[in-house]
Amino acid sequence: MPDEFADLLSGARMSFTVQSKKPINESGEKDYVGMTMKVSTEDSDLVEYRLIDDYVYIRSDAAALGEALGAPVPSARDLPPEAGAFKKALEGEWVKIDAKKMEETTAELEAESGFEPSPEPTLDARTQKELLEAVRSTLAREVDFKTSDTEDDSEHIIATAPFRTLITELLGEIRPLAEKLPPGAELPTDKDLKEAPNAEVTADFTLKNGELTEVYVDLAELAENAKVKELGLQVRLSEGRTPTAPADATELDIEDMLGGFGSAMMSEEDFGEEDF
Known part of the structure; x- marks a missing residue:
């Protein structure tokens, strides 16, 4: 673990809230109607995630995370206009992803590549x-x-x-x-x-x-x-707040994220080949 990332975690606070139709200890996956998770430091909110109905909402301090991991991310100013929601994400604004569409697109890509996912691990x-x-x-x-x-x-x-x-x-x-x-x-x-x-x-x-x-x-x-x-x-452990959807989130296109522009964002030219 890089020293910078260890320093970041040493003062971090993570909050997690889950909302279900049933008591938590009786809930299955289909009973959950909302989840939120946020990791913060004294300086900023590093990353925040919300799952509301069929959408995943994400925002992060990309610059702080990149610096801590030793892999600086591109500046939003350097991205072309067609970057769209990627640019919003790098600027620390809310973006949203259609969870069902992401699942369908991922399944299609796996089918095209011949990949067969392993069955969900279970215990009797x-x-x-x-x-x-x-x-x-x-x-x-x-x-x-x-x-x-x-x-x-x-x-x-x-x-x-x-x-x-x-x-x-x-x-x-x-x-x-x-x-x-x-x-x-x-x-x-x-x-x-x-x-x-x-x-x-x-x-x-x-x-x-x-x-x-x-x-x-x-x-x-x-x-x-x-x-x-x-x-x-x-x-x-305490009573959580009711998860709500951010009103100003920009939708991130799934196909762009899994291929095309998304792949370019993760290129070796941007992030190098360092091991962590």
């Missing part, structure tokens, strides 16, 4: 239950839990465990189920696990009125030679 109900039981038994055996109350009537659960021991024991429980896992779900080897840090890692769970509201983990504890003393990952 029995395997899911066995995996859940493996996780539960490992956590009960290897993790030390402590509870405490606070002045605002919330409850804290502090979970502590040696990282390498926890992961090794958990994978030991899962390995007998490996043949039932979806293709490509390869488990780390014993050799891989020996290189994992065995530091004590602590997760702080906050509950209010019996509902989980916050989780905090210091990721620096996972790095034995970390240059920083603390790298906190904080997750908060």
